[in-house]
Amino acid sequence: MFGNQIAGKISCEGKRIFYSFxxxxxxxxxxxxxxxxxxxxxHALAISKNSFYSFSSSKPSDRSKxxxxxxxxxxxxxxxxxxxxxKESGLLLSRFEIEFKRTYEQLFLFSNxxxxxxxxxxxxxxxxxxxxxxxxxxxxxxxxxxxxxxxxNFPLAYSTIGGxxxxxLAAGCPVIxxxxxxxxxxxxxxxxxxxxxxxxxxxxxxIFSQLFDNQYSxxxxxxxxxxxxxxxxxxxxxxxxxxxxLANSRTIPIPVFAEMGSVNPVFVFPNSLQEKSxxxxxxxxxxxxxxxxxxxxxxxxxFIPRSENGxxxxxxxxxxxxxEPSFTMLHPSIHFNFEKKKQEILDQSKGELIEKKESTVxxxxxxxxxxxxASEFLEIESLEKEVFGPFAVICYYETINQLKECxxxxxxxxxxxxxxxxxxxxxxxxxxxxxxxxxxxxxxxNVPTGVRVCKSMHHGGPFPATTDSRYTAxxxxxxxxxxxxxVYQDNY
Amino acid sequence: MFGNQIAGKISCEGKRIFYSFxxxxxxxxxxxxxxxxxxxxxHALAISKNSFYSFSSSKPSDRSKxxxxxxxxxxxxxxxxxxxxxKESGLLLSRFEIEFKRTYEQLFLFSNxxxxxxxxxxxxxxxxxxxxxxxxxxxxxxxxxxxxxxxxNFPLAYSTIGGxxxxxLAAGCPVIxxxxxxxxxxxxxxxxxxxxxxxxxxxxxxIFSQLFDNQYSxxxxxxxxxxxxxxxxxxxxxxxxxxxxLANSRTIPIPVFAEMGSVNPVFVFPNSLQEKSxxxxxxxxxxxxxxxxxxxxxxxxxFIPRSENGxxxxxxxxxxxxxEPSFTMLHPSIHFNFEKKKQEILDQSKGELIEKKESTVxxxxxxxxxxxxASEFLEIESLEKEVFGPFAVICYYETINQLKECxxxxxxxxxxxxxxxxxxxxxxxxxxxxxxxxxxxxxxxNVPTGVRVCKSMHHGGPFPATTDSRYTAxxxxxxxxxxxxxVYQDNY
Numbered sequence: 006m007f008g009n010q011i012a013g014k015i016s017c018e019g020k021r022i023f024y025s026f027x028x029x030x031x032x033x034x035x036x037x038x039x040x041x042x043x044x045x046x047x048h049a050l051a052i053s054k055n056s057f058y059s060f061s062s063s064k065p066s067d068r069s070k071x072x073x074x075x076x077x078x079x080x081x082x083x084x085x086x087x088x089x090x091x092k093e094s095g096l097l098l099s100r101f102e103i104e105f106k107r108t109y110e111q112l113f114l115f116s117n118x119x120x121x122x123x124x125x126x127x128x129x130x131x132x133x134x135x136x137x138x139x140x141x142x143x144x145x146x147x148x149x150x151x152x153x154x155x156x157x158n159f160p161l162a163y164s165t166i167g168g169x170x171x172x173x174l175a176a177g178c179p180v181i182x183x184x185x186x187x188x189x190x191x192x193x194x195x196x197x198x199x200x201x202x203x204x205x206x207x208x209x210x211x212i213f214s215q216l217f218d219n220q221y222s223x224x225x226x227x228x229x230x231x232x233x234x235x236x237x238x239x240x241x242x243x244x245x246x247x248x249x250x251l252a253n254s255r256t257i258p259i260p261v262f263a264e265m266g267s268v269n270p271v272f273v274f275p276n277s278l279q280e281k282s283x284x285x286x287x288x289x290x291x292x293x294x295x296x297x298x299x300x301x302x303x304x305x306x307x308f309i310p311r312s313e314n315g316x317x318x319x320x321x322x323x324x325x326x327x328x329e330p331s332f333t334m335l336h337p338s339i340h341f342n343f344e345k346k347k348q349e350i351l352d353q354s355k356g357e358l359i360e361k362k363e364s365t366v367x368x369x370x371x372x373x374x375x376x377x378x379a380s381e382f383l384e385i386e387s388l389e390k391e392v393f394g395p396f397a398v399i400c401y402y403e404t405i406n407q408l409k410e411c412x413x414x415x416x417x418x419x420x421x422x423x424x425x426x427x428x429x430x431x432x433x434x435x436x437x438x439x440x441x442x443x444x445x446x447x448x449x450x451n452v453p454t455g456v457r458v459c460k461s462m463h464h465g466g467p468f469p470a471t472t473d474s475r476y477t478a479x480x481x482x483x484x485x486x487x488x489x490x491x492v493y494q495d496n497y
Numbered sequence: 498m499f500g501n502q503i504a505g506k507i508s509c510e511g512k513r514i515f516y517s518f519x520x521x522x523x524x525x526x527x528x529x530x531x532x533x534x535x536x537x538x539x540h541a542l543a544i545s546k547n548s549f550y551s552f553s554s555s556k557p558s559d560r561s562k563x564x565x566x567x568x569x570x571x572x573x574x575x576x577x578x579x580x581x582x583x584k585e586s587g588l589l590l591s592r593f594e595i596e597f598k599r600t601y602e603q604l605f606l607f608s609n610x611x612x613x614x615x616x617x618x619x620x621x622x623x624x625x626x627x628x629x630x631x632x633x634x635x636x637x638x639x640x641x642x643x644x645x646x647x648x649x650n651f652p653l654a655y656s657t658i659g660g661x662x663x664x665x666l667a668a669g670c671p672v673i674x675x676x677x678x679x680x681x682x683x684x685x686x687x688x689x690x691x692x693x694x695x696x697x698x699x700x701x702x703x704i705f706s707q708l709f710d711n712q713y714s715x716x717x718x719x720x721x722x723x724x725x726x727x728x729x730x731x732x733x734x735x736x737x738x739x740x741x742x743l744a745n746s747r748t749i750p751i752p753v754f755a756e757m758g759s760v761n762p763v764f765v766f767p768n769s770l771q772e773k774s775x776x777x778x779x780x781x782x783x784x785x786x787x788x789x790x791x792x793x794x795x796x797x798x799x800f801i802p803r804s805e806n807g808x809x810x811x812x813x814x815x816x817x818x819x820x821e822p823s824f825t826m827l828h829p830s831i832h833f834n835f836e837k838k839k840q841e842i843l844d845q846s847k848g849e850l851i852e853k854k855e856s857t858v859x860x861x862x863x864x865x866x867x868x869x870x871a872s873e874f875l876e877i878e879s880l881e882k883e884v885f886g887p888f889a890v891i892c893y894y895e896t897i898n899q900l901k902e903c904x905x906x907x908x909x910x911x912x913x914x915x916x917x918x919x920x921x922x923x924x925x926x927x928x929x930x931x932x933x934x935x936x937x938x939x940x941x942x943n944v945p946t947g948v949r950v951c952k953s954m955h956h957g958g959p960f961p962a963t964t965d966s967r968y969t970a971x972x973x974x975x976x977x978x979x980x981x982x983x984v985y986q987d988n989y
Binding site for chain 2: 417451
């Protein structure tokens with residue numbers, strides 16, 4: 006029996022239901038999910054607030070233990086989660102294995118982070134002996150109940166027990182998840198694992214709830230409620246910006262950490278292509294097409310010198326790209342938007358589309374490249390827009406000055422990649438200064454996909470890549486999103 | 498000749514002028530200040546943006562040197578700055594000395610902070626030997642040109658070279674100051690000191706400009722301009738919230754760090770009054786009245802047990818408060834609002850006003866206390882509002898539960914003060930948990946005024962005390978407002 010999960014109890018008060026979709030079979034799944042009623046939303050909020058003070062004051066070591074128990078429960082339920090995951094996402098079991106491992110290990114990353122001695126301490130400034138200057142101890146304190154929105158493209162690693170939920174729980178913030186309607190069953194099963202883990206601790210059951218809705222009403226109620234103190238979101242610009250505006254319209258505005266995607270530009274310097282074209286065309290053809298390119302770090306925009314080497318690289322890349330396997334996309338709506346956004350580019354720009362011709366799988370993300378020029382890029386706005394799927398725009402540039410002009414036009418990005426020789430990097434310092442202000446992560450001579458989950462990752466970038474470039478959505482520093490400093494003067 | 502200061506040049510293009518006011522003499526000053534024209538605003542913005550890339554990439558040690566040069570220039574011009582300061586603020590020379598020292602030393606705090614080895618490095622995670630995991634170096638990068646709004650109550654420490662400007666320059670961000678119209682001459686003289694210092698370095702003159710306006714038009718243009726990447730503000734809720742909304746209405750929203758004042762509640766526990774009433778009544782009578790109570794950390798709300806000890810403490814506090822010296826307020830408008838807000842409380846609440854009877858100085862902030870009950874506090878909203886000036890509301894509470902109820906009603910604060918014995922602190926853990934979520938700084942058995950400027954200070958608190966509780970406006974960590982993390986993958 007599926008239902009909303011409120012503080013450890015399953016609740017099915019509402020009459021409105023929805024179903025998820027199996028993209029691989031191109032048909033609706035059979036499990037019905039009840040949309041949370043106003044009363045259920047209110048109940049989740051009340052119980053979340055009530056659990057906050059004690060959870061916020063809990064020992065980091067106890068929260069650390071909770072995360073390990075969740076990992077254990079996930080492992081116990083791995084096979085049934087896998088079944089729901091593939092059924093609801095169209096992603097292959099091999100991808101499930103990778104994402105499950107990442108989700109599992111992420112729990113231990115945070116669990117270990119919470120074991121850091123004096124985890125909560127930020128700094129201390131001693132008083133003077135005459136007692137005229139106070140003694141100050143600066144610590145972290147958790148901000149309050151958090152709403153997490155599951156992401157369509159990561160049913161595990163960015164959803165019910167994804168980076169947002171894990172970092173909020175690690176911070177001592179109760180979480181209400183609004184499950185993504187593409188994978189409610191996966192979310193529900195993961196929610197049950199979380200509930201089982203909580204039941205083995207002394208924490209209040211109210212620290213976790215999960216609500217279902219395939220529209221926006223539950224999201225609105227949650228984000229506008231005064232008891233909610235922060236929001237984690239991964240998805241489209243439209244969705245993230247709407248939540249940001251909603252949160253800022255409150256009497257008491259709250260931070261929204263929305264990761265809204267990126268085209269992840271790749272800047273290729275001339276000399277770098279002499280030796281590396283073979284290696285890079287292989288790496289990037291996979292980076293663009295893997296899992297139908299449905300990653301926020303998929304490279305979607307290339308600047309390549311208009312030269313023999315440049316053209317050779319593009320031709321190698323096209324050839325390999327077409328030969329890569331194709332994948333079913335996450336949902337008919339994602340597939341529809343993929344085709345629509347490609348068409349918009351074709352309608353507005355004069356470049357050439359190189360595309361895999363025939364579909365071999367259902368709802369296939371048919372990979373392609375669109376080859377045009379930097380001067381056209383400077384004129385046509387849609388060339389800078391993310392096309393979510395296995396697709397990239399190639400712009401041939403004439404001079405480094407033109408490359409700089411393009412760079413200045415590009416809006417905030419999660420990542421920027423530079424392919425260049427050491428000499429070219431040294432020669433182009435002023436270009437590197439520019440790039441510093443474009444993205445949250447700069448990759449040298451490699452692909453942007455495959456985000457490493459660790460302390461030094463920064464997955465975030467200037468607006469519109471995210472709503473708050475100062476915080477990361479990946480890695481242990483993401484806990485900082487859900488804490489703020491507090492100073493104790495002359496005590497503690 | 499006074500005028501707008503744009504990249505080291507004085508500019509007086511406009512025909513509209515304004516004058517500042519001498520509160521001590523209750524008359525207008527004679528120096529005219531030209532309001533910046535649209536072209537002057539545009540010029541300052543263009544030159545600020547042009548200077549950004551090189552300033553952002555400058556060595557921290559060079560920026561450190563700049564701050565020391567500014568301190569030197571301030572010291573050279575101290576006596577003429579003092580004259581303008583007193584003439585424009587009504588504050589005494591003794592207060593000037595304190596604020597000048599704080600401003601001067603603050604420059605060295607940041608200058609030394611910039612000398613920290615690897616100042617820009619946040620963390621590093623090594624790759625593995627097989628080269629399957631990338632090497633990540635996380636650093637700080639400056640966010641771009643910043644607009645700083647001078648504050649009425651700190652003509653030096655929170656104005657042209659106050660905490661916001663110093664931390665932005667330290668971060669490598671060019672600054673445009675919108676001078677506060679109460680003290681344009683002080684601002685101009687400080688601006689000249691900054692310009693002299695910059696001219697002794699290799700930095701572009703464009704890293705500092707200062708514009709004048711006694712209305713809101715220049716502020717609007719600056720905050721809405723795409724080249725501006727952040728805002729620092731200290732002042733009223735209305736002013737700060739307007740800037741926050743303006744910044745969020747942009748196509749690319751930017752962070753606004755607005756410190757919007759506070760009532761700084763003081764929670765007094767019963768046993769603590771047995772021994773300490775004498776000492777505390779002296780400390781708090783000064784903390785409320787010093788410089789006419791025109792501080793954002795002035796204690797403006799007390800919760801005192803309804804007991805013999807409690808009543809005795811209030812009577813001692815009232816008596817000493819009345820005997821404290823009175824001061825001229827900063828401006829007729831500040832004086833008007835002070836009297837008006839007191840009257841609002843009198844009109845809405847049934848408590849008793851204890852007030853100094855006769856005025857002895859011009860535009861005097863006549864000190865007073867308003868004595869009422871916690872139950873009235875729970876009902877009447879205006880009792881929680883800040884009255885900017887030497888005034889506080891005293892609420893007698895009956896039980897610790899009632900005290901908790903009041904605490905839960907209070908909105909976000911810069912500080913909260915607890916007067917209690919060690920035993921009372923241990924007994925009232927659940928109250929302390931509550932307090933953790935109320936304020937940015939918790940003071941134990943002392944006054945909240947006299948903010949220490951150092952690494953571990955946190956001057957910031959939950960909305961509406963500030964628009965971003967995660968950042969401090971005082972101390973070296975305030976530099977974090979104007980930087981964001983960036984990761985270099987497999988290079989640097």
